[in-house]
Amino acid sequence: MAQQQDEDFAAMFEAQGAQTRARLSKRVRPGQLVEGPVVEIGADSVFLDIGAKSEGRIERAQLLDKEGNLKVKIGDKLRATVASVSGGIQLVVAIGRGGIDTQSLDLALQSGVPVEATVTKAVKAGLEVELGSVRAFCPASQVDLGFAQDLERFVGTKQFFKVIEIRDGGRSVIVSRKAVLKDERENQAKAVRERLVVGAELEGIVQTIQPYGAFVDLGGIEGMIHISELGHGRVDKIDDVIKIGESVKVRVLAVEPRGTSPTDLKISLSMKSADQTSEPTTSAATEQVLAGKVGQVTNFGVFVDTEAGRGLVPLSELGLPPNADPRRAFPVGKDVEVVMLGRGGGEGKLRFSIQGVAAAEERTAYKTFAKEAKKGAGGSKGLGSLGDLMKDLQGKLPDAKPAQSRDNPSDAKPAATRRRA
Numbered sequence: 001m002a003q004q005q006d007e008d009f010a011a012m013f014e015a016q017g018a019q020t021r022a023r024l025s026k027r028v029r030p031g032q033l034v035e036g037p038v039v040e041i042g043a044d045s046v047f048l049d050i051g052a053k054s055e056g057r058i059e060r061a062q063l064l065d066k067e068g069n070l071k072v073k074i075g076d077k078l079r080a081t082v083a084s085v086s087g088g089i090q091l092v093v094a095i096g097r098g099g100i101d102t103q104s105l106d107l108a109l110q111s112g113v114p115v116e117a118t119v120t121k122a123v124k125a126g127l128e129v130e131l132g133s134v135r136a137f138c139p140a141s142q143v144d145l146g147f148a149q150d151l152e153r154f155v156g157t158k159q160f161f162k163v164i165e166i167r168d169g170g171r172s173v174i175v176s177r178k179a180v181l182k183d184e185r186e187n188q189a190k191a192v193r194e195r196l197v198v199g200a201e202l203e204g205i206v207q208t209i210q211p212y213g214a215f216v217d218l219g220g221i222e223g224m225i226h227i228s229e230l231g232h233g234r235v236d237k238i239d240d241v242i243k244i245g246e247s248v249k250v251r252v253l254a255v256e257p258r259g260t261s262p263t264d265l266k267i268s269l270s271m272k273s274a275d276q277t278s279e280p281t282t283s284a285a286t287e288q289v290l291a292g293k294v295g296q297v298t299n300f301g302v303f304v305d306t307e308a309g310r311g312l313v314p315l316s317e318l319g320l321p322p323n324a325d326p327r328r329a330f331p332v333g334k335d336v337e338v339v340m341l342g343r344g345g346g347e348g349k350l351r352f353s354i355q356g357v358a359a360a361e362e363r364t365a366y367k368t369f370a371k372e373a374k375k376g377a378g379g380s381k382g383l384g385s386l387g388d389l390m391k392d393l394q395g396k397l398p399d400a401k402p403a404q405s406r407d408n409p410s411d412a413k414p415a416a417t418r419r420r421a
Helices: 002-025 102-111 177-195 283-287 357-376 386-396 415-420
Strands: 033-041 045-048 056-059 077-084 089-092 115-123 126-131 134-139 158-167 172-176 201-210 213-217 222-226 247-257 265-270 289-298 301-306 309-314 335-343 350-353
Touching: 056 077, 077 102, 102 158, 126 172, 134 158, 158 177, 172 177, 222 247, 289 357, 301 335, 301 350, 309 335, 335 357
Parallel strands: 056 089, 134 172, 222 265, 309 350
Antiparallel strands: 033 045, 033 077, 045 056, 077 089, 115 126, 115 158, 126 134, 158 172, 201 213, 201 247, 213 222, 247 265, 289 301, 289 335, 301 309, 335 350
16 A cells, blocks of 8 residues: 555655656747746736746736726736847737837747737728837728728827738838737637537627528627528518518528538528517607717628617618718718617627618707697697687677767668668
Protein backbone atom coordinates (compact mmCIF):
# COMPACT_ATOMS: atom_id res chain seq x y z
CA MET A 1 0.00 0.00 0.00
CA ALA A 2 2.79 2.43 0.97
CA GLN A 3 4.62 1.62 -2.26
CA GLN A 4 1.46 2.42 -4.28
CA GLN A 5 1.04 5.77 -2.53
CA ASP A 6 4.68 6.63 -3.22
CA GLU A 7 4.21 5.83 -6.90
CA ASP A 8 1.03 7.96 -7.11
CA PHE A 9 2.80 10.86 -5.42
CA ALA A 10 5.79 10.55 -7.76
CA ALA A 11 3.49 10.54 -10.81
CA MET A 12 1.63 13.60 -9.57
CA PHE A 13 4.90 15.41 -8.83
CA GLU A 14 6.20 14.57 -12.30
CA ALA A 15 3.00 15.87 -13.92
CA GLN A 16 3.19 19.13 -12.00
CA GLY A 17 6.83 19.49 -12.95
CA ALA A 18 6.03 18.95 -16.61
CA GLN A 19 3.37 21.66 -16.46
CA THR A 20 5.79 24.05 -14.77
CA ARG A 21 8.53 23.32 -17.32
CA ALA A 22 6.09 23.84 -20.18
CA ARG A 23 4.96 27.13 -18.67
CA LEU A 24 8.51 28.38 -18.16
CA SER A 25 9.56 27.29 -21.65
CA LYS A 26 6.69 29.14 -23.31
CA ARG A 27 8.03 32.32 -24.81
CA VAL A 28 6.07 35.13 -26.38
CA ARG A 29 7.17 37.57 -29.01
CA PRO A 30 5.96 41.03 -30.08
CA GLY A 31 3.02 40.79 -32.46
CA GLN A 32 1.87 37.42 -31.09
CA LEU A 33 -1.84 37.01 -30.33
CA VAL A 34 -2.45 35.57 -26.85
CA GLU A 35 -5.49 34.75 -24.73
CA GLY A 36 -6.12 34.20 -21.05
CA PRO A 37 -8.28 35.01 -18.03
CA VAL A 38 -8.05 38.22 -16.00
CA VAL A 39 -6.27 37.33 -12.74
CA GLU A 40 -5.73 40.75 -11.17
CA ILE A 41 -7.05 44.28 -11.57
CA GLY A 42 -4.86 47.14 -10.40
CA ALA A 43 -5.19 50.91 -10.31
CA ASP A 44 -3.44 51.34 -13.67
CA SER A 45 -3.19 47.84 -15.14
CA VAL A 46 -5.12 44.63 -15.75
CA PHE A 47 -3.18 41.36 -15.62
CA LEU A 48 -3.83 38.26 -17.74
CA ASP A 49 -2.60 34.71 -17.24
CA ILE A 50 -1.40 33.86 -20.75
CA GLY A 51 0.48 30.68 -19.77
CA ALA A 52 3.92 32.32 -19.83
CA LYS A 53 6.49 32.74 -17.07
CA SER A 54 4.79 35.96 -16.02
CA GLU A 55 1.39 37.56 -16.45
CA GLY A 56 0.70 39.90 -19.32
CA ARG A 57 -0.16 43.50 -18.46
CA ILE A 58 -2.73 45.69 -20.21
CA GLU A 59 -3.14 49.36 -19.46
CA ARG A 60 -6.44 49.84 -17.65
CA ALA A 61 -7.34 52.79 -19.93
CA GLN A 62 -7.62 50.39 -22.88
CA LEU A 63 -10.45 48.51 -21.18
CA LEU A 64 -12.73 51.41 -20.23
CA ASP A 65 -16.07 52.15 -21.84
CA LYS A 66 -17.29 55.60 -22.94
CA GLU A 67 -18.38 56.42 -19.37
CA GLY A 68 -14.97 55.47 -17.96
CA ASN A 69 -16.11 52.18 -16.40
CA LEU A 70 -13.99 49.03 -16.58
CA LYS A 71 -15.50 46.53 -19.02
CA VAL A 72 -13.90 43.38 -17.56
CA LYS A 73 -13.79 41.53 -14.24
CA ILE A 74 -11.60 38.83 -12.74
CA GLY A 75 -12.13 35.56 -14.58
CA ASP A 76 -13.10 37.11 -17.92
CA LYS A 77 -11.10 35.81 -20.89
CA LEU A 78 -9.43 38.36 -23.15
CA ARG A 79 -7.54 38.23 -26.42
CA ALA A 80 -4.66 40.67 -26.78
CA THR A 81 -1.49 41.26 -28.75
CA VAL A 82 2.02 41.26 -27.30
CA ALA A 83 3.43 44.77 -27.72
CA SER A 84 6.72 44.31 -25.85
CA VAL A 85 8.56 41.72 -23.71
CA SER A 86 11.22 44.00 -22.24
CA GLY A 87 10.57 44.75 -18.57
CA GLY A 88 7.57 42.42 -18.51
CA ILE A 89 5.01 41.31 -21.05
CA GLN A 90 3.10 44.35 -22.30
CA LEU A 91 -0.21 43.61 -24.04
CA VAL A 92 -2.53 45.78 -26.12
CA VAL A 93 -6.13 45.35 -27.24
CA ALA A 94 -6.09 48.53 -29.37
CA ILE A 95 -3.37 50.81 -30.67
CA GLY A 96 -3.50 54.57 -31.01
CA ARG A 97 -5.16 55.76 -27.80
CA GLY A 98 -1.88 56.74 -26.25
CA GLY A 99 -0.29 58.05 -29.45
CA ILE A 100 1.34 56.09 -32.25
CA ASP A 101 4.77 55.86 -33.81
CA THR A 102 6.48 53.86 -36.55
CA GLN A 103 7.09 50.92 -34.19
CA SER A 104 3.39 50.86 -33.25
CA LEU A 105 2.41 50.93 -36.93
CA ASP A 106 4.66 47.93 -37.65
CA LEU A 107 3.12 46.11 -34.69
CA ALA A 108 -0.38 46.90 -35.93
CA LEU A 109 0.47 45.66 -39.43
CA GLN A 110 2.02 42.40 -38.19
CA SER A 111 -0.58 41.57 -35.55
CA GLY A 112 -3.75 42.92 -37.14
CA VAL A 113 -4.63 44.84 -33.96
CA PRO A 114 -7.02 47.72 -34.76
CA VAL A 115 -5.74 51.28 -34.42
CA GLU A 116 -7.88 54.18 -33.27
CA ALA A 117 -7.77 57.24 -35.52
CA THR A 118 -9.64 60.49 -36.21
CA VAL A 119 -11.17 61.07 -39.64
CA THR A 120 -10.07 64.53 -40.79
CA LYS A 121 -11.28 64.78 -44.39
CA ALA A 122 -13.49 63.04 -46.94
CA VAL A 123 -12.42 62.97 -50.57
CA LYS A 124 -13.89 61.23 -53.58
CA ALA A 125 -11.51 58.29 -53.28
CA GLY A 126 -11.85 57.75 -49.52
CA LEU A 127 -11.03 59.15 -46.07
CA GLU A 128 -7.97 60.89 -44.69
CA VAL A 129 -7.26 59.95 -41.07
CA GLU A 130 -4.79 60.91 -38.36
CA LEU A 131 -3.04 58.26 -36.26
CA GLY A 132 -1.47 60.58 -33.71
CA SER A 133 1.16 62.42 -35.76
CA VAL A 134 0.88 59.93 -38.65
CA ARG A 135 -1.45 60.61 -41.58
CA ALA A 136 -3.11 57.65 -43.27
CA PHE A 137 -5.63 56.99 -46.03
CA CYS A 138 -8.63 54.67 -46.11
CA PRO A 139 -9.86 53.91 -49.66
CA ALA A 140 -13.61 54.24 -50.24
CA SER A 141 -13.84 50.49 -50.88
CA GLN A 142 -12.45 49.88 -47.37
CA VAL A 143 -14.72 52.25 -45.43
CA ASP A 144 -17.75 49.99 -44.89
CA LEU A 145 -18.94 46.44 -45.46
CA GLY A 146 -21.02 47.67 -48.38
CA PHE A 147 -20.73 50.73 -50.58
CA ALA A 148 -20.35 53.87 -48.42
CA GLN A 149 -22.44 56.51 -50.15
CA ASP A 150 -21.92 59.42 -47.74
CA LEU A 151 -18.30 59.75 -46.62
CA GLU A 152 -18.81 63.19 -45.06
CA ARG A 153 -20.65 61.67 -42.09
CA PHE A 154 -17.38 60.14 -40.86
CA VAL A 155 -15.48 63.44 -40.73
CA GLY A 156 -14.60 64.43 -37.16
CA THR A 157 -15.38 61.00 -35.72
CA LYS A 158 -13.03 58.48 -34.14
CA GLN A 159 -13.00 55.07 -35.80
CA PHE A 160 -11.00 51.86 -35.59
CA PHE A 161 -8.96 50.77 -38.61
CA LYS A 162 -6.56 47.97 -39.51
CA VAL A 163 -3.20 48.88 -41.03
CA ILE A 164 -2.96 46.98 -44.31
CA GLU A 165 0.06 48.62 -45.93
CA ILE A 166 3.01 50.84 -44.93
CA ARG A 167 5.10 52.56 -47.61
CA ASP A 168 8.04 54.97 -47.68
CA GLY A 169 9.14 54.28 -44.11
CA GLY A 170 5.77 55.16 -42.62
CA ARG A 171 5.08 58.30 -44.69
CA SER A 172 2.33 56.52 -46.63
CA VAL A 173 -0.05 54.34 -44.60
CA ILE A 174 -3.13 52.55 -45.96
CA VAL A 175 -5.82 51.47 -43.48
CA SER A 176 -9.13 49.62 -43.63
CA ARG A 177 -12.27 50.12 -41.51
CA LYS A 178 -13.98 47.33 -43.44
CA ALA A 179 -11.51 44.77 -42.06
CA VAL A 180 -12.42 45.74 -38.49
CA LEU A 181 -16.15 45.47 -39.23
CA LYS A 182 -15.63 42.05 -40.83
CA ASP A 183 -13.84 40.81 -37.71
CA GLU A 184 -16.66 42.09 -35.51
CA ARG A 185 -19.22 40.41 -37.74
CA GLU A 186 -17.31 37.13 -37.65
CA ASN A 187 -17.11 37.27 -33.86
CA GLN A 188 -20.88 37.81 -33.72
CA ALA A 189 -21.35 34.94 -36.14
CA LYS A 190 -19.25 32.61 -33.98
CA ALA A 191 -21.39 33.42 -30.96
CA VAL A 192 -24.55 32.76 -32.97
CA ARG A 193 -23.05 29.55 -34.38
CA GLU A 194 -22.88 28.08 -30.87
CA ARG A 195 -26.66 28.50 -30.53
CA LEU A 196 -27.41 27.43 -34.08
CA VAL A 197 -28.89 23.97 -33.65
CA VAL A 198 -31.97 22.39 -35.19
CA GLY A 199 -35.03 23.34 -33.17
CA ALA A 200 -33.50 26.48 -31.64
CA GLU A 201 -35.60 29.65 -31.68
CA LEU A 202 -33.74 32.84 -32.57
CA GLU A 203 -34.54 36.44 -33.43
CA GLY A 204 -33.33 38.15 -36.58
CA ILE A 205 -33.92 41.06 -38.94
CA VAL A 206 -35.27 40.63 -42.46
CA GLN A 207 -32.55 41.72 -44.90
CA THR A 208 -33.85 40.91 -48.37
CA ILE A 209 -37.02 39.50 -49.89
CA GLN A 210 -37.14 37.25 -52.97
CA PRO A 211 -40.14 35.64 -54.72
CA TYR A 212 -39.24 32.29 -53.13
CA GLY A 213 -38.51 33.46 -49.57
CA ALA A 214 -36.84 35.94 -47.22
CA PHE A 215 -33.25 36.18 -45.94
CA VAL A 216 -32.85 36.96 -42.24
CA ASP A 217 -29.72 38.25 -40.46
CA LEU A 218 -29.31 36.25 -37.25
CA GLY A 219 -26.32 38.31 -36.10
CA GLY A 220 -23.50 37.89 -38.61
CA ILE A 221 -25.04 34.79 -40.23
CA GLU A 222 -27.90 34.76 -42.71
CA GLY A 223 -30.62 32.15 -42.94
CA MET A 224 -33.54 31.77 -45.35
CA ILE A 225 -37.25 31.39 -44.68
CA HIS A 226 -38.89 29.62 -47.61
CA ILE A 227 -42.24 31.09 -48.63
CA SER A 228 -43.94 27.89 -47.47
CA GLU A 229 -42.60 28.48 -43.92
CA LEU A 230 -43.85 32.05 -43.51
CA GLY A 231 -47.32 31.19 -42.21
CA HIS A 232 -49.80 28.40 -41.64
CA GLY A 233 -51.95 29.45 -44.59
CA ARG A 234 -51.04 29.95 -48.22
CA VAL A 235 -48.80 32.96 -48.84
CA ASP A 236 -48.94 34.45 -52.34
CA LYS A 237 -46.96 37.62 -51.70
CA ILE A 238 -44.19 37.76 -49.10
CA ASP A 239 -44.59 41.54 -48.66
CA ASP A 240 -48.04 40.85 -47.21
CA VAL A 241 -46.46 38.94 -44.31
CA ILE A 242 -43.12 40.60 -43.52
CA LYS A 243 -41.17 43.71 -44.49
CA ILE A 244 -37.46 44.45 -44.90
CA GLY A 245 -36.05 45.62 -41.57
CA GLU A 246 -38.70 43.83 -39.53
CA SER A 247 -37.66 41.82 -36.47
CA VAL A 248 -38.97 38.23 -36.57
CA LYS A 249 -38.76 35.08 -34.49
CA VAL A 250 -37.65 31.96 -36.35
CA ARG A 251 -37.04 28.29 -35.66
CA VAL A 252 -33.99 26.55 -37.13
CA LEU A 253 -35.02 23.71 -39.44
CA ALA A 254 -31.65 22.68 -40.87
CA VAL A 255 -27.97 23.67 -40.78
CA GLU A 256 -25.69 22.48 -43.59
CA PRO A 257 -22.01 23.45 -44.17
CA ARG A 258 -21.24 25.01 -47.54
CA GLY A 259 -17.51 25.63 -47.27
CA THR A 260 -14.48 25.32 -45.01
CA SER A 261 -15.40 28.31 -42.85
CA PRO A 262 -17.41 27.42 -39.71
CA THR A 263 -19.76 30.31 -40.48
CA ASP A 264 -20.28 29.42 -44.16
CA LEU A 265 -23.58 27.64 -43.70
CA LYS A 266 -26.87 27.00 -45.44
CA ILE A 267 -29.52 27.67 -42.80
CA SER A 268 -33.20 26.88 -43.28
CA LEU A 269 -35.61 28.77 -41.04
CA SER A 270 -39.32 28.75 -40.28
CA MET A 271 -41.64 31.41 -38.93
CA LYS A 272 -44.80 29.35 -38.78
CA SER A 273 -43.28 26.82 -36.36
CA ALA A 274 -41.75 29.50 -34.10
CA ASP A 275 -43.54 31.17 -31.24
CA GLN A 276 -44.48 34.57 -32.65
CA THR A 277 -46.16 35.87 -29.51
CA SER A 278 -44.90 39.25 -28.38
CA GLU A 279 -45.82 41.95 -25.95
CA PRO A 280 -48.82 43.80 -27.37
CA THR A 281 -48.55 47.48 -28.00
CA THR A 282 -51.30 49.54 -26.42
CA SER A 283 -53.13 52.14 -28.49
CA ALA A 284 -51.86 54.81 -26.10
CA ALA A 285 -48.27 53.77 -26.84
CA THR A 286 -48.82 53.90 -30.60
CA GLU A 287 -50.13 57.47 -30.28
CA GLN A 288 -47.25 58.70 -28.10
CA VAL A 289 -44.59 60.72 -29.90
CA LEU A 290 -41.11 60.01 -28.50
CA ALA A 291 -38.00 62.16 -28.80
CA GLY A 292 -34.84 60.31 -29.74
CA LYS A 293 -31.44 60.36 -31.40
CA VAL A 294 -30.21 58.38 -34.38
CA GLY A 295 -27.88 55.71 -33.02
CA GLN A 296 -27.09 53.67 -36.14
CA VAL A 297 -27.88 53.68 -39.85
CA THR A 298 -28.09 50.39 -41.76
CA ASN A 299 -29.11 49.30 -45.24
CA PHE A 300 -32.54 48.29 -43.96
CA GLY A 301 -33.39 51.22 -41.69
CA VAL A 302 -32.36 53.54 -38.87
CA PHE A 303 -31.96 52.63 -35.20
CA VAL A 304 -33.18 55.36 -32.84
CA ASP A 305 -32.46 55.62 -29.11
CA THR A 306 -35.42 56.81 -27.00
CA GLU A 307 -36.47 56.72 -23.35
CA ALA A 308 -38.42 53.57 -24.21
CA GLY A 309 -35.28 51.91 -25.58
CA ARG A 310 -33.57 51.43 -28.93
CA GLY A 311 -35.85 50.66 -31.86
CA LEU A 312 -35.71 50.30 -35.62
CA VAL A 313 -37.32 52.64 -38.10
CA PRO A 314 -37.60 50.56 -41.31
CA LEU A 315 -36.81 52.27 -44.61
CA SER A 316 -40.52 52.32 -45.48
CA GLU A 317 -41.25 54.37 -42.33
CA LEU A 318 -38.57 57.05 -42.81
CA GLY A 319 -40.74 59.20 -45.07
CA LEU A 320 -37.98 59.59 -47.67
CA PRO A 321 -38.50 59.74 -51.45
CA PRO A 322 -37.46 56.67 -53.51
CA ASN A 323 -33.68 56.09 -53.82
CA ALA A 324 -32.91 58.71 -51.14
CA ASP A 325 -29.86 58.06 -48.95
CA PRO A 326 -30.93 57.49 -45.30
CA ARG A 327 -27.35 58.08 -44.11
CA ARG A 328 -27.43 61.63 -45.44
CA ALA A 329 -30.96 62.35 -44.21
CA PHE A 330 -30.46 60.78 -40.77
CA PRO A 331 -26.80 61.03 -39.67
CA VAL A 332 -25.81 59.45 -36.37
CA GLY A 333 -26.63 61.80 -33.49
CA LYS A 334 -29.48 63.61 -35.24
CA ASP A 335 -32.51 64.48 -33.07
CA VAL A 336 -35.71 62.91 -34.39
CA GLU A 337 -39.26 62.21 -33.26
CA VAL A 338 -40.80 58.77 -33.65
CA VAL A 339 -44.05 56.99 -32.91
CA MET A 340 -44.13 53.34 -31.84
CA LEU A 341 -45.40 50.74 -34.29
CA GLY A 342 -44.82 47.60 -32.25
CA ARG A 343 -42.90 46.02 -29.42
CA GLY A 344 -40.99 42.75 -29.56
CA GLY A 345 -39.49 40.68 -26.82
CA GLY A 346 -35.96 41.99 -26.34
CA GLU A 347 -33.51 44.85 -26.59
CA GLY A 348 -33.59 46.61 -29.94
CA LYS A 349 -36.89 44.93 -30.87
CA LEU A 350 -39.00 48.09 -30.80
CA ARG A 351 -40.30 49.28 -34.16
CA PHE A 352 -40.80 52.98 -34.77
CA SER A 353 -42.07 55.26 -37.52
CA ILE A 354 -40.90 58.76 -38.42
CA GLN A 355 -43.37 59.42 -41.20
CA GLY A 356 -46.25 58.49 -38.88
CA VAL A 357 -45.46 61.24 -36.35
CA ALA A 358 -47.59 63.91 -38.07
CA ALA A 359 -50.64 61.64 -38.26
CA ALA A 360 -50.24 60.62 -34.61
CA GLU A 361 -50.05 64.27 -33.54
CA GLU A 362 -53.20 65.07 -35.55
CA ARG A 363 -55.10 62.21 -33.92
CA THR A 364 -53.96 63.30 -30.47
CA ALA A 365 -54.96 66.91 -31.17
CA TYR A 366 -58.41 65.82 -32.36
CA LYS A 367 -58.96 63.66 -29.27
CA THR A 368 -57.97 66.60 -27.05
CA PHE A 369 -60.33 68.93 -28.94
CA ALA A 370 -63.22 66.47 -28.71
CA LYS A 371 -62.63 66.01 -25.00
CA GLU A 372 -62.60 69.77 -24.37
CA ALA A 373 -65.74 70.22 -26.47
CA LYS A 374 -67.51 67.59 -24.41
CA LYS A 375 -66.53 69.38 -21.21
CA GLY A 376 -67.81 72.67 -22.65
CA ALA A 377 -71.18 71.10 -23.30
CA GLY A 378 -71.61 70.78 -19.54
CA GLY A 379 -72.60 67.17 -19.70
CA SER A 380 -75.78 67.92 -21.75
CA LYS A 381 -77.35 65.38 -24.03
CA GLY A 382 -75.81 67.07 -27.07
CA LEU A 383 -76.77 69.67 -29.63
CA GLY A 384 -79.70 67.64 -31.03
CA SER A 385 -81.30 68.36 -34.41
CA LEU A 386 -81.33 71.71 -36.20
CA GLY A 387 -85.08 71.97 -35.51
CA ASP A 388 -84.51 71.56 -31.77
CA LEU A 389 -81.86 74.24 -31.87
CA MET A 390 -84.15 76.68 -33.67
CA LYS A 391 -86.93 76.06 -31.15
CA ASP A 392 -84.56 76.82 -28.31
CA LEU A 393 -83.49 80.05 -29.97
CA GLN A 394 -87.08 81.09 -30.71
CA GLY A 395 -88.05 80.64 -27.10
CA LYS A 396 -85.21 82.87 -25.97
CA LEU A 397 -85.89 85.73 -28.46
CA PRO A 398 -88.22 88.73 -27.46
CA ASP A 399 -91.79 88.76 -28.82
CA ALA A 400 -91.96 89.89 -32.44
CA LYS A 401 -93.55 93.31 -33.13
CA PRO A 402 -95.33 94.29 -36.39
CA ALA A 403 -93.12 96.12 -38.84
CA GLN A 404 -94.07 99.80 -39.58
CA SER A 405 -93.89 101.72 -42.84
CA ARG A 406 -91.13 104.33 -43.04
CA ASP A 407 -93.53 106.90 -44.64
CA ASN A 408 -96.51 106.30 -42.40
CA PRO A 409 -95.77 104.73 -39.07
CA SER A 410 -99.47 104.34 -38.37
CA ASP A 411 -99.92 102.26 -41.52
CA ALA A 412 -98.57 99.10 -40.04
CA LYS A 413 -98.91 95.75 -41.77
CA PRO A 414 -97.31 92.49 -41.00
CA ALA A 415 -94.37 91.70 -43.30
CA ALA A 416 -96.09 88.61 -44.64
CA THR A 417 -99.16 90.71 -45.65
CA ARG A 418 -97.06 93.21 -47.57
CA ARG A 419 -95.34 90.46 -49.49
CA ARG A 420 -98.72 88.97 -50.52
CA ALA A 421 -99.91 92.39 -51.66
